[in-house]
Amino acid sequence: MNQTIRLTVNGERKIVTTDGDRPLLDVLREDLNLTGTKYGCGEGRCGACTVLIDGKRAHACLTPVAAAEGKAITTIEGLAKDGTLHPVQEAFLAEEALQCGYCTPGMILATVALLDVHPHPTDQQILEWMDGNLCRCNGYTQILRAVRRAAGWHG
Amino acid sequence: MDTDFQFLERIEPEPWEGAQADQDGSGLSRREFAGILGAGLLLTVAGDVALAQRRGGRGFGRGGGPSNIAARIHFGSDGTITVMTGKIELGQGARTELTQAAAEELRVAAEQIHLIMADTALVPNDGLTAGSGTTPRTVPAIRRAAAAARKVLIGLACKGWQVEPDTVSVKDGVVTHKPTNRRVTYAQLAQNSELAKQFAQTIPSEIALTPVSQWKVMGTSLPRPNRREIVTGAHRYAFDIVRPGMFYGKVLRPPSYGATLKAIDLAPAKAIPGVVVVHEGALVGCAAPTSWLAQQAMSALAKTATWETVPQISSKQLYRHLKEHARSHRGPGRGSAAVADTVAASAPPDGAETVLAHDYEIAYLQHAPMEPRAGVAEWKDGSLTVWACTANPFGVRGALAGALELPADRVRVIVPDVGGAFGGKHTGEAALEAARLARAAGRPVAVRWTRQEEFTWAYFRPAGVIEMRGVLDAQRFLTSWQQININSGGSAVDTPYEVGQKTCRSIKSASPLRQGSYRALAATANNFARESFMDELAHAAGADPLAFRLVHLKNARLRAVLEMAAEKFHWQEHCKNSSANIGYGLACGTEKGSYVAACAEVAVDRDEGKIHVRRICQVFECGAIQNLANLLSQVQGCITMGLGGALSEEILFADGAILNASFNHYHVPRFKDVPELEIHLLNRPDLASAGAGETPIIAVAPAVANAVFHASGVRIRSMPIRAAAAMIPSPSGRGLG
Ligand code: FES
Ligand code: FES
Numbered sequence: 001m002n003q004t005i006r007l008t009v010n011g012e013r014k015i016v017t018t019d020g021d022r023p024l025l026d027v028l029r030e031d032l033n034l035t036g037t038k039y040g041c042g043e044g045r046c047g048a049c050t051v052l053i054d055g056k057r058a059h060a061c062l063t064p065v066a067a068a069e070g071k072a073i074t075t076i077e078g079l080a081k082d083g084t085l086h087p088v089q090e091a092f093l094a095e096e097a098l099q100c101g102y103c104t105p106g107m108i109l110a111t112v113a114l115l116d117v118h119p120h121p122t123d124q125q126i127l128e129w130m131d132g133n134l135c136r137c138n139g140y141t142q143i144l145r146a147v148r149r150a151a152g153w154h155g
Numbered sequence: 156m157d158t159d160f161q162f163l164e165r166i167e168p169e170p171w172e173g174a175q176a177d178q179d180g181s182g183l184s185r186r187e188f189a190g191i192l193g194a195g196l197l198l199t200v201a202g203d204v205a206l207a208q209r210r211g212g213r214g215f216g217r218g219g220g221p222s223n224i225a226a227r228i229h230f231g232s233d234g235t236i237t238v239m240t241g242k243i244e245l246g247q248g249a250r251t252e253l254t255q256a257a258a259e260e261l262r263v264a265a266e267q268i269h270l271i272m273a274d275t276a277l278v279p280n281d282g283l284t285a286g287s288g289t290t291p292r293t294v295p296a297i298r299r300a301a302a303a304a305r306k307v308l309i310g311l312a313c314k315g316w317q318v319e320p321d322t323v324s325v326k327d328g329v330v331t332h333k334p335t336n337r338r339v340t341y342a343q344l345a346q347n348s349e350l351a352k353q354f355a356q357t358i359p360s361e362i363a364l365t366p367v368s369q370w371k372v373m374g375t376s377l378p379r380p381n382r383r384e385i386v387t388g389a390h391r392y393a394f395d396i397v398r399p400g401m402f403y404g405k406v407l408r409p410p411s412y413g414a415t416l417k418a419i420d421l422a423p424a425k426a427i428p429g430v431v432v433v434h435e436g437a438l439v440g441c442a443a444p445t446s447w448l449a450q451q452a453m454s455a456l457a458k459t460a461t462w463e464t465v466p467q468i469s470s471k472q473l474y475r476h477l478k479e480h481a482r483s484h485r486g487p488g489r490g491s492a493a494v495a496d497t498v499a500a501s502a503p504p505d506g507a508e509t510v511l512a513h514d515y516e517i518a519y520l521q522h523a524p525m526e527p528r529a530g531v532a533e534w535k536d537g538s539l540t541v542w543a544c545t546a547n548p549f550g551v552r553g554a555l556a557g558a559l560e561l562p563a564d565r566v567r568v569i570v571p572d573v574g575g576a577f578g579g580k581h582t583g584e585a586a587l588e589a590a591r592l593a594r595a596a597g598r599p600v601a602v603r604w605t606r607q608e609e610f611t612w613a614y615f616r617p618a619g620v621i622e623m624r625g626v627l628d629a630q631r632f633l634t635s636w637q638q639i640n641i642n643s644g645g646s647a648v649d650t651p652y653e654v655g656q657k658t659c660r661s662i663k664s665a666s667p668l669r670q671g672s673y674r675a676l677a678a679t680a681n682n683f684a685r686e687s688f689m690d691e692l693a694h695a696a697g698a699d700p701l702a703f704r705l706v707h708l709k710n711a712r713l714r715a716v717l718e719m720a721a722e723k724f725h726w727q728e729h730c731k732n733s734s735a736n737i738g739y740g741l742a743c744g745t746e747k748g749s750y751v752a753a754c755a756e757v758a759v760d761r762d763e764g765k766i767h768v769r770r771i772c773q774v775f776e777c778g779a780i781q782n783l784a785n786l787l788s789q790v791q792g793c794i795t796m797g798l799g800g801a802l803s804e805e806i807l808f809a810d811g812a813i814l815n816a817s818f819n820h821y822h823v824p825r826f827k828d829v830p831e832l833e834i835h836l837l838n839r840p841d842l843a844s845a846g847a848g849e850t851p852i853i854a855v856a857p858a859v860a861n862a863v864f865h866a867s868g869v870r871i872r873s874m875p876i877r878a879a880a881a882m883i884p885s886p887s888g889r890g891l892g
Contacts, residue, residue, distance in 0.1 A: 022447045030403070030445050035395035036388020038574075040525050041606040045818035048525060076388030089386040096378050096784055099792060100246025101385035102525040102574030108386060131826045134818065136525045136575050137246045138795035140829045142788055 287846025
C-alpha cells in the first residue's frame with residue numbers, strides 16, 4: 001500500500017510516496033539516489049547498510065521506510081559538511097582503512113554512532129560494537145586503528 | 156586465479172600455474188628489513204582515444220599489453236596525463252600500483268596521472284585481473300610504455316633545441332636543458348604534431364626502466380587515488396550504477412541444482428502494473444521500477460513454477476564421491492584411492508623405513524565478497540553497454556557477444572572499481588542477465604544478486620581430497636613423497652622440500668558444485684595438506700617441526716622467511732615451555748614467486764568446544780616492495796581471511812540446495828576473530844617484484860592445524876579444522892617432542 005512518508009535525509013526534507021514496507025535501504029538508493037549506503041546481506045548481518053536514524057545506528061535493510069517517518073536520517077553522503085570531511089572519515093583516510101571500500105561507509109557510520117554512545121571507548125567496547133560490521137577484505141586491523149584514531153587515541 | 160568465462164569448470168592447468176621460475180636468491184646480503192607492527196586544443200596522440208585503444212586492444216588477451224604507446228598513454232594540452240589499463244581495482248591496490256608505475260617512468264607526481272581502468276572501449280586488454288599477475292606483468296608493461304613515452308618527449312625537446320638527450324633532465328613533467336636554461340613542459344611538447352606519429356610506434360621490449368635504487372614514486376606508500384570517493388560514498392560500484400529510465404531486474408532461480416522448469420504461468424506477474432516479464436529460453440525474469448516491485452513479481456512467478464529435480468550429492472557424501480570419481484590413473488605407487496589406507500597399514504619392509512599415508516579433506520568455500528554480483532545493461536542502436544563487477548572485462552565482453560550473438564565491437568564492458576572478488580568474479584552472470592532483461596524491457600536494467608544468490612549461484616572454491624604419502628628412511632630423512640590432489644587443483648601441489656622420489660599432481664573429479672578460482676586457488680588446499688603432513692612426518696621422526704623442515708629445505712628464499720618467522724615468534728622457547736591446551740604450530744610455502752611462513756599460537760577451549768587463534772606471526776617476501784602500506788594491508792587481509800577458511804568456512808549442501816547460504820549460517824571472520832598479528836615484510840630490492848594479494852593466505856591454515864595438534868594431540872585432516880575433533884582428549888599427548 002502506498003503511503004506518503006516524510007523523512008529528513010542529510011538535513012533535507014524529503015517526501016516519498018511508496019509502500020511503507022519497503023526497506024529504507026531501497027528508498028535511499030532507488031528513490032533518493034543515495035547509493036553510498038550499501039547492500040551486503042539484507043538481514044542485519046553485515047552492517048554495509050548502516051545509517052544513523054536520529055543519531056542512532058540502524059540497519060537500513062531491516063528498517064521499513066514507514067518506521068523512519070518523521071525521523072532524521074544520516075547517510076554517508078551527509079557526513080561531510082561543505083566539503084570538509086567528518087573526523088571519522090579523516091581517520092579512515094589517515095589509517096588507509098579501506099581496501100575495496102565497499103564496507104567503508106557502513107564502518108564509518110557505525111564508528112560515528114559508537115563515539116556518540118562511548119566518546120572514549122575501550123578496545124573491548126570497540127570490538128563489541130563493530131563486530132556486526134563485516135569487511136570481507138578483512139581489513140579489520142586498519143579499521144580498528146581508524147576507530148581508535150577517531151576516538152582520540154594516539155599512536 | 157584465472158579461468159576463461161566460457162570454461163568455468165576448467166580450474167587447471169591455468170596459464171600462470173606452470174612452474175614459477177625459481178628466482179632463488181643467493182643469500183640475503185642486500186635484504187632490507189621493513190618490520191612493521193606497527194585546455195588547449197591538444198589532442199595529440201589519440202585524437203580519438205577510443206579508436207587508438209581499440210587498435211591497441213586487439214590480440215593481447217593474456218596481459219601482454221598493447222604494442223604502441225598511444226594505446227596506453229594520452230597527454231592533454233592542459234597537462235593531464237591519462238593512462239589506460241584493462242586491469243581492475245578489486246581492493247588489492249592495482250589502481251595505486253599502476254598509477255605509481257606510470258608516474259615513476261614519466262617522472263611526474265602520482266597526482267598527475269589519471270588512470271582509466273577496465274573500460275573495453277578505451278583501454279587495452281591486459282587480461283584477467285588474477286593470479287597475482289598485475290605486479291609482475293602489467294606494472295612492467297605500463298612502465299615500458301611510460302618510459303618509451305618519456306623518451307619520445309625528451310627526443311622532441313632535444314630536436315627543437317638541437318641538443319643531445321643526455322644533456323637534458325626531466326622532473327615533474329618538465330624537460331630542462333641546464334646549460335642554456337631552457338625548459339619545456341610535457342603539455343607543450345604534446346602539441347607537437349610529431350608526437351602522434353611517434354606514439355604510434357611499437358613499445359620496445361628492451362627499454363631501460365628506472366632501477367629500484369632511484370625509485371621516487373614506486374616504493375612509496377602512496378594511498379589509493381580515489382580514496383576520498385570511497386569514504387564519502389561517492390564511488391559507484393557496479394551495484395550502484397543508475398541509468399536514466401532504469402528498471403530493477405530479478406531472475407527466477409531453480410529450487411535446486413540441475414532442476415529444469417516444467418511449467419510456469421506468467422500471467423499473475425504480468426498483471427502487476429509496471430512490471431515487465433521475460434521468458435527467453437531458460438531465462439525467466441522480470442523488471443520493475445523498484446527492486447521491491449520486481450521482487451513481488453518474482454514471488455508471483457516462483458509460485459506458479461513447477462520443476463523437475465534430479466538427485467544431487469550432499470556434502471555428507473562429498474569426499475567419498477570425489478574419490479570415487481577421480482579421473483585418470485594415479486601413477487606409480489597408487490593404483491586406486493583405496494590403496495592409501497592399505498599402504499598406511501602395512502608395516503615397513505624391514506623396520507628401517509617409516510611409511511605414512513593420510514587423506515586430507517578440503518571443503519567448498521564461497522568467496523562472499525561484500526559487493527555481490529551486479530550488472531547494469533543499456534542498449535542503444537543495437538549496441539550494448541554493461542557496467543559489471545568482474546575481474547575479466549574482455550572475457551565478459553566476449554561472452555556477452557557470444558551469448559547475444561553480437562559482434563564484440565558492439566559490446567562495451569565497463570568495470571567500476573569492484574567491491575571485492577578474491578578469485579570469485581571471473582564471470583559476468585549478472586551482466587548477461589541484465590542484458591537479456593534490458594533488451595526485452597526496452598530500457599536499461601540492473602540485476603543485483605542477493606546475498607543468498609551469491610552464496611548459491613556464484614561458483615565455489617573447489618572442494619578436494621588430497622592423498623598424502625611419505626617415506627622416512629632409518630635416518631629419518633624423507634626418501635619418497637606423494638601428493639595427489641583430487642579435484643581442488645594444482646597450484647602449489649609440488650613440494651619445495653627435498654624429498655627424494657616424488658609424485659605431485661592434481662587430478663580431476665566430478666564436482667557436484669559449480670567451481671572456479673579462489674584467492675591463491677588450490678594453493679590454500681595443497682599447502683594445508685603438505686604443511687600438515689610435514690608435521691606428521693616430523694612427529695613420526697621424533698623431530699622438531701622447524702628442524703625437520705629445514706633439513707629438507709634448500710630453497711634460500713623460503714628458508715629465510717621460515718627461519719625469520721621462527722625467530723620472531725620465539726619458536727624454540729615455546730617448544731620448551733608449553734602449557735596444557737595451548738599449542739604452537741608453523742608452516743611455510745611459496746606460490747607465484749613469493750614466499751611466506753607463519754607461526755600460530757592457539758588455545759583449545761574444551762568447555763566452549765572452540766579453537767581460539769591467539770597470535771599469528773607471519774613473514775612474507777615478494778621481491779622488491781612497491782608499496783609498503785598496501786602490501787601490509789594485503790598480508791593482514793590474507794591472514795584474517797585465511798582464518799575463515801581454516802576454522803569455519805564450509806559450504807553445506809543437500810538435495811541440490813545450499814544449507815548455509817547466509818552470513819548467519821556461514822561464518823566469516825569478524826572483528827572479534829582477529830588475533831594478535833605480527834607481520835614482517837622482507838624487502839628484496841635486488842629481485843623482481845611478485846604479486847602479493849594471494850600467497851600470504853596459504854600458510855595460515857596449516858600453521859593453525861599444527862598448533863591444534865600440539866595443543867590437543869589430535870591431528871585434524873580437514874579444512875576447515877573441525878573444532879569438535881580437537882576436543883577429544885588424546886592419550887598420545889602432545890604433538891611436539
Ligand atoms: S545489508 Fe543490512 S546488515 Fe547487511
Ligand atoms: S574494504 Fe572490502 S569489504 Fe571492507
